[in-house]
Amino acid sequence: MLEEIPVYELPFPEKEKLAFKIYRVNGRKIREESFPHDTNLPHKHNYFELCIFTNGTGQHEIDFMNYIIETPGIHLLHPGQVHLIRRGENYEGYLFVFSKEFYHLHFKGLEIIPGYPLVTQLSNGPILNMSPEEFTDFSILISSVEKEFEQALPESEEIIISFLNIFFLRLRSRFMALLKKENPVSHPSGNLVYLFNQLVENHYKEIHQIGEYAELLGESPVVLNRAVKSLTGKTPGELIVERLILEARRLLLYSDLNNKEIAFKLNYDDPSYFARIFRKKTGFTPTEFRSRMRKFYES
Numbered sequence: 001m002l003e004e005i006p007v008y009e010l011p012f013p014e015k016e017k018l019a020f021k022i023y024r025v026n027g028r029k030i031r032e033e034s035f036p037h038d039t040n041l042p043h044k045h046n047y048f049e050l051c052i053f054t055n056g057t058g059q060h061e062i063d064f065m066n067y068i069i070e071t072p073g074i075h076l077l078h079p080g081q082v083h084l085i086r087r088g089e090n091y092e093g094y095l096f097v098f099s100k101e102f103y104h105l106h107f108k109g110l111e112i113i114p115g116y117p118l119v120t121q122l123s124n125g126p127i128l129n130m131s132p133e134e135f136t137d138f139s140i141l142i143s144s145v146e147k148e149f150e151q152a153l154p155e156s157e158e159i160i161i162s163f164l165n166i167f168f169l170r171l172r173s174r175f176m177a178l179l180k181k182e183n184p185v186s187h188p189s190g191n192l193v194y195l196f197n198q199l200v201e202n203h204y205k206e207i208h209q210i211g212e213y214a215e216l217l218g219e220s221p222v223v224l225n226r227a228v229k230s231l232t233g234k235t236p237g238e239l240i241v242e243r244l245i246l247e248a249r250r251l252l253l254y255s256d257l258n259n260k261e262i263a264f265k266l267n268y269d270d271p272s273y274f275a276r277i278f279r280k281k282t283g284f285t286p287t288e289f290r291s292r293m294r295k296f297y298e299s
Helices: 100-106 132-151 156-182 190-203 210-217 221-232 236-254 259-265 271-282 286-298
Strands: 020-026 048-055 058-062 065-068 073-077 083-087 092-098 127-129
Touching: 020 132, 048 132, 058 073, 092 132, 100 156, 127 156, 132 156, 190 210, 190 221, 190 236, 210 221, 210 236, 221 236, 236 259, 236 271, 236 286, 259 271, 259 286, 271 286
Parallel strands: none
Antiparallel strands: 020 092, 048 073, 048 092, 058 065, 058 083, 073 127
16 A cells, blocks of 8 residues: 555744745755655645746646646645646756745735635636746746845845735736636636635535535525536536545545445445446546556556
């Protein structure tokens, strides 16, 4: 069996006041001893992470979805996502890591973190690729943040937060431009769909029924279904099942639980029904999926 998915904590002491760090990456390694985590193996963390790719090649796998790294580009990750990065020798970039509290305290209103309406509506999700010209402003801000972080002056915290605010505003502007290109009319259901996604993330194991989510949101199932369908192209039920299947994949790959135990853990009373749903969504039985994926990652 593969080892259980490691969950990385913030890579700096809690006594540090600023719950943010920037790391420079060259080649296949992060060039700083204070970042002890292997990013080329499947893992997840309890903090937000921005992967900034400035040069080179590689692949970024996020929750079993594989993305070719295009440079320059920025990938946003929220706590709990399983991912790994396969970097080429010529890879260069940065990591921004920061706590949930840090983000919500200073930048929550910008809504550029995965799961917010602005990102949810994009076909490529929280992946932003751009031209070198478009990246120029980001590059200047990254250098400014890095310089201020290294100086660690008494006023550095406020300056870093100011630079990050501009960085996130630029990021939001780029996402909004993409959204306008993909969807010329701003969607009025964005907030409802965001709240639904948050509820699913928090309750997908115990709540499978659309009606229960609608009740929690104070809406009718018809209104919820219409909003989710018009914004995502999928029904609420499909999104609930997708989240359950994602967790099932993780458990099959990183735990010793058998199919029946996984079904019960995800609140499926009938393991055979769970197996049919899993096969319908993935093309494999749970047993076949476990065997294929373990061979792939252990090779």
